[in-house]
Amino acid sequence: MKPQNNLQKNMGITLGIIVMLGVLSVTIFSNSQSVNTPVADTSSQIPTSTTTSKTSPVKKVPTPVVTSTTPEYTLAQVATHSNSSSCWSVINTSVYDLTSWINSHPGGKQAILTICGKDGTTAFENQHGGQRRPEQELASFFIGNYKK
Ligand code: HEM
Known part of the structure; x- marks a missing residue:
């Protein structure tokens, strides 16, 4: 056993x-x-996170420089537009292109042609100073500020 x-x-x-x-x-x-x-x-998660960090580089976008200023013209520049083919005139502090107005002026061509390429302030004010319609019409020909 x-x-x-x-x-x-x-x-x-x-x-x-x-x-x-x-x-x-x-x-x-x-x-x-x-x-x-x-x-x-x-x-398997690690490569995913490294891929996202690689595909998000911080790019610096240059700030655009906005220049929207009204043009300025000297009397010398205005003087180069002194006839019927191009007629600029200084009236007070502004410069006007009166070329298209020469043949439309109710007071005649000559009144406008005499102020082409010049300071027409005295001529305009003597004739139309305080008159609403001539001043409104004048504003439509504004091209820039007069630079002294
Ligand atoms: C420079 C810009 C000028 C503008 C925009 C202008 C505009 C006008 C306008 C709108 C009228 C009609 C007014 C009306 O019927 O109520 C007028 C009439 C007249 N303008 Fe001028 N004008 C200008 C310059 C001059 C100048 C420099 C002279 C003279 C030196 C002149 C002499 C006259 C005369 C004599 C009339 C009256 C014509 C008529 O009733 O038969 N203007 N002008």
Whole structure:
């Protein structure tokens, strides 16, 4: 009976060890699988974040310089427009292109031609000072400010 009991004991211990090893290996295998999955996930996220930081460079856009000023003309510049083909005149602080008005003026061509390329302030004010219609008409020929 004794040798049989010893054999049974040994068999039992061996089986126990086999079962233990089996359980251990299954535990280790399943753990290594569950650990690997999130590692693979994070590694796939890293290149995505680096790509977005690469594709967003800060570009400096130059500020546009806006220059919308009224032109200014000197008397010397006005003097180069002194006939019927181009007639500019200074009246008070402004410069007017009266070319198209020469043939339309109710007071005649000559009245306008005498002030082409000159300061026509005195001539205009003496004739039309305080008159509404001539002053309104004059404003439509404004081309710039007179620079002294
Ligand atoms: C420089 C720009 C001038 C403008 C825009 C201008 C404009 C006018 C206008 C709109 C009228 C008609 C007024 C009305 O019927 O109510 C007129 C008439 C007249 N203008 Fe001028 N004028 C100018 C310069 C002059 C000058 C320099 C003279 C003379 C030196 C002059 C002499 C006259 C005369 C005599 C009339 C009256 C014509 C008539 O009723 O038969 N004008 N002008």
